[in-house]
Amino acid sequence: MLWVSLLGASIATYERSHLALEMGEKLWPAPALRFVKAAAHGVTSAFCLVCAVLAVHLIGKQHEEGLLVEANRWLSVWQSFLIMPYAFAAMAVRFLAQAVTTVTGAEAPAEDRLPT
Numbered sequence: 092m093l094w095v096s097l098l099g100a101s102i103a104t105y106e107r108s109h110l111a112l113e114m115g116e117k118l119w120p121a122p123a124l125r126f127v128k129a130a131a132h133g134v135t136s137a138f139c140l141v142c143a144v145l146a147v148h149l150i151g152k153q154h155e156e157g158l159l160v161e162a163n164r165w166l167s168v169w170q171s172f173l174i175m176p177y178a179f180a181a182m183a184v185r186f187l188a189q190a191v192t193t194v195t196g197a198e199a200p201a202e203d204r205l206p207t
Contacts, residue, residue, distance in 0.1 A: 093171065097178035104185045125193050132190035139183035146175035 119127045153169035160166045192198045 094174045097174045101178045101181045101185075104182045107189065125196065125198075129190040129194035132186045132193060136183045136186035136190060139179045139186060143176045143179035143183060146172065146179055150176065 116124060116128070150169050150172050153167070153172060156168070158168045160168055160171055189198070
């Protein structure tokens with residue numbers, strides 16, 4: 092389930108169909124909106140980067156312990172967590188790219204971003 096959820100989150104970030112707080116868009120004046128959205132994407136990118144670093148640390152600790160997943164005794168716990176740094180790093184890069192395209196005005200129109 093960990094792999095499915097994190098791959099799903101990574102794909103949602105790629106397709107720009109991730110959860111977003113749209114209420115905040117109604118609070119800001121139109122000229123400042125793109126900067127606020129870019130800042131929000133930047134903060135989200137930084138959070139994902141911190142999570143990626145913590146995931147690498149977690150995998151290292153799990154590797155030292157050498158425990159196996161109880162349900163299937165052939166998979167190490169650290170191997171089951173390998174998706175975490177990849178997914179968080181990919182999301183960090185994608186959110187940073189969204190921040191750049193948003194602040195520069197190169198973001199795709201809303202109707203082009205909707206999933207089909």
